[in-house]
Amino acid sequence: MLELTQANYHSIAANREYLSRSQYRGFVHECEAKEMAKLSGDWVDVPTTAQEVGQYVHSWNAGTQNEFRATHPNMFTKANTLRADYLVANTMIDCLQDDPFAMSYLDGEKETILTAELYGAPWKIMMNVQNIRSRRMVDLMTTRSILGKVWDEAVHGYVSFIELAKAPLKAAIYAEVERIALGRAAGDWSEFMIVAVSKEKYPDKAVINLTNPTRLAAELAAVEAAMPRIIALKAGLEEPIRCERCDYCRSTKVLSEVIQYFE
Template sequence: MTNASGTSGGVALTESTYFSPEAQAVYMSASQFKAFRTCEAAALAEIRGEWLPEETTALLVGNYVDAHFSGTLETFREQHPSIFTRAGELKAEYRQAEQVIARIERDPTLTKYLSGEKQVIMTGEIAGVPFKIKVDSLHRGKALVDLKIMRDFQPVWDPDGHRRLPWWLAWGYDFQAAIYQEVERQSRGADAAPLPFYLAAATKEREPDIGIWQVEQSQLDSALEVVRELAPQYAALKRDDGVPDRCGSCDWCRRTKVITEIGLLSKEDVA
């Protein structure tokens, strides 16, 4: 496992400190950026240690597959005893994860793209905000590859836009790709050209589907502009400069909701 560790605000990033509260406070990450876009209040509460989102089975299954390809599966198993039955066998969801792993490894193209340096840590700045990234598979000077384990590759309903979006857009992977590409580019010098970014993916269906896609550069450029616009605002919130917006519908917002007015029920509410 290769680490290109960085230091900002007195926090040295390594494999063991990457997800530490100190690192989360100093650095923005792709996951943190996406969390702020979803709900600023919940994202800030998580950074402050006031809120811990539920660790879902779907998330753990994806992490199980990631751990295999990063060479940390035994450690993952030790840290998550809940994935085993009382008899010491893997639960059904994680047996399916083993099938996903086997399906990926049967494909020579996926194997090739996932054969770069594993879990490479890098740091950089976007719009003056320190960012950290951890690349699943880095082919130095050639490409960045990120592995995603999805339920399926079907479009996902976007309640805000009232439309269906491609799965990779619905989950904000364009923002992750843009952040990763820019931070890696900076590591090679101010005038370096960005490397192609690829999403390698497999599904958790009974018969796993697989695919690999290059994210179009124009899409990455557009996403990076959004990151440049919003990251300073989110960084200011982390410094307690400003009041975070509440989405009003997430677990954190429901947990901390305070009634400030009495509603009125009327037959006019019937659609």
């Protein structure tokens, strides 16, 4: 197996060998065809401005801002300050930095990697914060708004940013992989918390506890049920289904018939 490091964690080689929360989400909740194209190197997601703002805030938490500047020159001016489109990231960082309570939850090991065998495949996780003494994992989340509800097409309803981002699924996968990797008994899960900060002009912030064994078990049951299909897709034994809605499907669409508008 590939020895995972922070440098190769997001590589195609690592994603071929290991499942991750984001890859699982791609297969089950987005588009199988796009996810397979990523694994073959035929597709790379281009981050939006909002996503890049989030990535910069994460690099602050990880203590890797200098490396981030070097790999994202599009975000910085010649004077090495953030361009106007991204300036809110500094406000968000200040918002957290000025709050000792929020900062206390960001205290711990940063970007630690663990792997474990789960439902027939090796999985990898990288925790934003791992506090071993408190047996707690903390995920830093950036969002448009903490209190606002957002439309979720999949459930045809308004949901919190927590549900839209499938944070309970992430909490379940991370808690289970961490438990297995550290050799604890079934059901002996660590705490999973979120430190959230919004991208508003005056950012909102919250510390949210997602530890819930009932929800966690339900999320894991869904993962277990979805795994045979994902394993078969990654092994090339089944054809991925195109969603015909995502960026990848639109960019590879080949027309072969007329849409009958009046039928």
